[in-house]
Amino acid sequence: MHAQRIRYLFALAMLCPLLLLMDHVAEAAEKPVFRAGAATSNITPPIGKYGAARSSREAATHVHDELHARCLVLDDGESKLALVVCDLRHISAEVAAAAKVIIKESTGIPPECVLISATHTHTSGGARLEQKEGQPYYDYVAFLTRRIADGVLRASNQLEPARIAWGVAEEPSQVFNRRWFLKASRGPIYGAHDNIEQVDTNPGYNGLLQPAGPVDPQITFLSVQSTSGKPISLLASYGLHYVGGIAPGAISADYFAMFADRVGELLGADRHQDPPFVGLMANGTSGDVNNLERYSDEELAKRGPQEKKRYRPYEKAREVADLCARKVVEAHKSLAWRDHVKLTSVQRTLTFERRYPTKTEVEWAEAVKAKKIKPMSTSRYSTYSTVLAYASPEMPPTIDVVVQTHRIGDLAIAGMPFEVFAEIGLELKQRSPIRPLMNISIANGAHGYLPTPEQHRLGGYETWIGVNKVQLDASIKLVDALVEMLGRLKTEGQ
Ligand SMILES: [Zn+2]
Structure with a gap:
């Protein structure tokens, strides 16, 4: 009797985990598991003046902090989405397209579900290395392409069950429109071709009347953590060109990477966790926005004499990174976490007429x-x-550009391959049928500055031919297309 009871209990004990497992299987079948994975891939170019590496820029002589392709892969059980932010001044459409071919082969993620952007750090070194006949050749383009693709594969390899949330913080104190109307006392403003213009870019500190456009103070972000609460990754976007203040000759990822590091620290990510936390800071719409504190004469008079702080190299970038990270982490406290969201993407290739001189x-x-x-x-x-x-x-009469929209639950992302003016990003946020909207500039290519037609009429550096490459009303065409694409995501995602 005793032995029989033991056998019975033993059988029950064996059966219980099986029943539990079957229960799990049934649950998994009706509810797909949401997963996230993140990784970084080092993309620092070589330094030093050696004959093999020719560059359009002065070769860097030191690396202050390594450059990375920061990769986040999301998986809703049906579709995957890869979001990549590279510590580069620009990303060429060719590099982005070539990396996506490798990514498709290695992970199965199709190109329309891969967004590859550049932060716009101005200290990414001589990234454009060209071949010089008869000399050994360091092909940075091939290296970069491969390293981006490797980063996405590594993020994909590290996919784990996750929950997701998103939010919007604000940091208005670090963004300044850099295009100004000047007082008559400053004299005429000469444009690129000795024409008189109404607006000057980075015009110094005095004799300023009013900025020619707005700024976008929002930091839109998305956060993923493991089901046990371990931070996996946080992607943010802020409309700030870059900070700078980097030591001469040094390679640095600027405030973008400092934010990525700091936000992980403030979220309590363990430096020894496996895999490590990955932060990403993308460039929002900052074509006309920088970090140089400028005020009109009127505002200066109101503010009175200001103490001018002198910054050591990297100090300002670190300060901005810390301010932004604190704002995001504050907003992070009240997020609504989701166990599962649906991922959808719409990509289009838009054809723009190229810019013609008058x-x-x-x-x-x-x-x-x-x-x-x-x-x-x-x-x-x-x-x-x-x-x-x-x-x-x-010169080819048209330029084809890739534009993307992605939907992650009730968050949308718009990827634009230009240095987009802040007011364009603000209009897009206002017209987007999905909110919040995260704007990412210099995404999937870099085709110059993108002002509005009205800003073109005012003139100023960003409107000049060469740094602006497409038709003068390109922003209207771009915003209309993106709003239509977001509308499709809205109806399809229901
Ligand atoms: Zn720029």
Whole structure:
């Protein structure tokens, strides 16, 4: 009897985990598991002046902090989405497209579900290395492409059950519109081609009337953590060009990477956790927004004499990173966590007419070339050769650009391959049928600045041919397309 009872209890004990397991299987079948994984991939170019590496920029001589492709992969059980932020000044459409081919092969994630953007750090070194005949050649483009793809594969390898949340913080104190109307006392503003313009970019500190456009103070973010609460990754987007204040000759990922590190620290991510926490800070819409504190004369008078703080190299970038990370972590305290959200994406290729110089600009350029006139503007961007190159019939008449929208539950992301003006991002946020909307600039390519037609009329550096490459009303076409794409995500995701 006793032995029989033991056998009975033993059988029950054996059966119980099986029953529990069957219960789990049934539950899993009706409810797909949401997963997230993140990884970084080192993309620092070589330093030092050695013959093998030629660059359009001065070669860096030191690495202050390594550059990374920061990768976050989400998986809703049916679809995956890869979000990549690279510590680079720009990302070329060719590199992004080539990396996506490898990513598709290695992870199965299709190109329309992969967003690859650049932060716009201005200290990413001589990233454009070209081949010089008869010399050994370091192909940074091939290295970069491969390292981005590897990062996504590694993030995908590390997918684990996760929960997700998103939110919006604000940091208005670190964003300043850099385009200004000036007081008449400052005299005329000369444009790229000796034309008179109404707006000046980075015009110094005095004689300022009012900024020519708004700023977007929002930091939109999404956060993923394991089911036990371990932080996996946090992706944020803020409309700030970059901070700078980096030591000369050094490679640095600027405030973007400092934010990525600091936000992990403030979220309590254990430095020894496996896999490590990955922070990402993307560039929002910051084409006309920087971190240089500028005020109108009127505002300066109200503020009274200001103490000018002198910063050591990297100090300002760290300060901005810390401020932004604190704001995000504060907002993070009241997030609503979801066990599962659906992932959907819509991608389009838009064809823009390329920018053509006006008859006056061509006449000016030809006169400068023939040494009939000497240009008034000393800007290195206002070259006659740029105008003549854009006037040449050899330049392709159109530019194809990849634009993306992604839906993650009730959060949407818009990816734009330009340095987009803040007001365009604000309009998009206002018109988006899915909110909040996270804007990511310099995504899947970099085709120059994107001002509005009205800002083109005002002039200023960002509107000049060469740094602006597409038709003057491109922003209208872009915003309309993105709103339509977001509308599709809204109805399809129901
Ligand atoms: Zn820029």
